Amino acid sequence: MIRKCKEHGCFRGEACPYCGAVGDFILDDDREDRLGRFVSGALRHFPEKLELPMYIDGWVSINALTAAAAGKYKWPKKYHIYALVESDEKGRYEIAGGKIRARYGHSIGVILNYPAYEGEFAYYGVSPEEVDVILEQGIHPVKQKYLHLSTTLEKAIEVAMIHTENPSIFKIDAKAACEDGLNVMVANDDILLTDEIPVDYILEIYE
CATH class of the missing domain: 1.10.10.970 (RNA 2'-phosphotransferase, Tpt1/KptA family, N-terminal domain)
Structure with missing residues (x-):
């Protein structure tokens, strides 16, 4: 209501x-x-x-x-x-x-223009079955135009638990990614958008 x-x-x-x-x-x-x-x-x-x-x-x-x-x-x-x-x-x-x-969630080909992220880290949650594939190929959007990352570990867990009861959370070096030219944008306080995250920027996994 x-x-x-x-x-x-x-x-x-x-x-x-x-x-x-x-x-x-x-x-x-x-x-x-x-x-x-x-x-x-x-x-x-x-x-x-x-x-x-x-x-x-x-x-x-x-x-x-x-x-x-x-x-x-x-x-x-x-x-x-x-x-x-x-x-x-x-x-x-x-x-x-x-x-x-x-602000986010598009499956159509929009080109968003949000401010660049100035924080150090980002987080992304998956099911345990997806971990090995990501460690080989990096993180890519599946059904959406942009890859959606979380600004905090807690938010990443919350989002991932919609899809799996026991998520694995990747900690990402967002600062290094931005310095290397990747476009990581701030959609809102909780959500970041980017095209992809190569394996090199994955720092650790919380399981």
């Missing part, structure tokens, strides 16, 4: 996490889920199916996206999309200048 606190903006749940206010109703759970899936698909996977014009860096007109959503479900308004983005704790989307884009 999405509600809006007059003091702190949109949030998900029954009460504002900052002040406890109930706030104004925006979307119920079912509509939040349906609109979220639609926006994800439109911005990450199939804009062409919706005849949704997209810039090469992933931006689309929020008016056009709203119209596409309303064409499917009838009820979505622009403020529903703004509320969806504002209340999203995972930072999946960004809005600027009347446009919206997904």
Whole structure:
């Protein structure tokens, strides 16, 4: 459920996490889920199916996206999309200048332009069965345009455990990779994007 606190903006749940206010109703759970899936698909996977014009860096007109959503479900308004983005704790989307884009998760050929990562390390989790292949071939994206890395060990474990109960986590020398010319970008506080990580930049494995 999405509600809006007059003091702190949109949030998900029954009460504002900052002040406890109930706030104004925006979307119920079912509509939040349906609109979220639609926006994800439109911005990450199939804009062409919706005849949704997209810039090469992933931006689309929020008016056009709203119209596409309303064409499917009838009820979505622009403020529903703004509320969806504002209340999203995972930072999946960004809005600027009347446009919206997904920060990460694309399967289409966008060319993103985020700031370069300035930290020392990055992390990537896999199932134990994948370790030997990665140690031979490096880390490459599978179903997505970009390889997604985590900024912390804890986040990498959290992400990997979606797919496996006993993940192996690679620690990556992101600083050296950037110094050698690899483009490692900051999508949000938790997620980094790059084209690949060659074996030479893998420092150790946590199992």
